[in-house]
Amino acid sequence: MANWVLGLTGGIGSGKTAASDYLASLGVVIVDADIVAREVVEPGSPALTAIVDYFGPESLLENGSLNRPWLRQQVFDNVEQRKALESITHPAIRQRIIDQLEAAKSPYVVLASPLLFETNQHALTTRTLVIDVPEDVQLQRAASRDQNSEDQIRKIIASQLPREQRCANAHDVIENTGTVAQLHQRLLPLHQYYLQQAAD
Template structure:
């Protein structure tokens, strides 16, 4: 049985930096965002179903998904978000499970910004929250993504509250400082996950 650690955090929290560190320790990382992009690539049944439900306007001239148009649409119409998630979430979940079971490392990290919202944490033995204050999220995400603070605030508003995530997470890492301090906190957790994964195997 694969020992799975779910890694989550809000936009700008440093999930990518944390998951990259685990990869450097030779731990397989399955990224839900990457999977979400894979299941809607040209030729995938999920993309065909999205077009069937929403119309041809969701596609670029190349046939690829027009992410910007679709993102703006679901922000305006909350019901459309539910409709889209009903199509994409089962496909994403199936692909994630397949990749997790094929992982060849002592344990595996599932990175997902919506780990708790989509109940993906129920697939995991442990959950790790990369946590930062909202003001810092806004600063980092707006500098990194080139999006306005208003756009970042809209994204944060659609996600589970920081407090609720803190209550659900098994482990919490404060990433308010620099990368060195982030890595310093991840090291003992890595050792813990290695020990726990060995217990699962025995």
């Protein structure tokens, strides 16, 4: 990997999108694993064809795009089904992420991924940053932002690495229980440090 890559992660509702938006405003290219994950299953993609072959026609909506709610139901409590889905999507996602990281033209590049450590994407990075909040804040923020029930949010939290482990794995951790302005204040010195590291 030619570029200096910052891996940015955090649990649901932690504010990692607010963090990546701010870094983008400072001129840093963001490669968003969530966006890549949607792109690799667009109509006509090899990954979508493989999903339909495995899960059947119910995995498609009438317009030919992926039936995400239905598929989420199939894999959420079924480890075997989830592994089958991941074996189709993860290699395609990883390759596209690598291509985008290598194509990035900024002093350093950010790989923003909710599952940075879980999917071993941190292996593609030079340094890692976790945006962290307590679980009650995650629940509150995710419930007010998404159309998810508390039960669903708890399941998402449970499917991600425990907070302590995520923070222990990271080089840098920002605690984000304050305002967006406070988050920016904490990010700015790290951004300057990353610029320095990338230049060296």
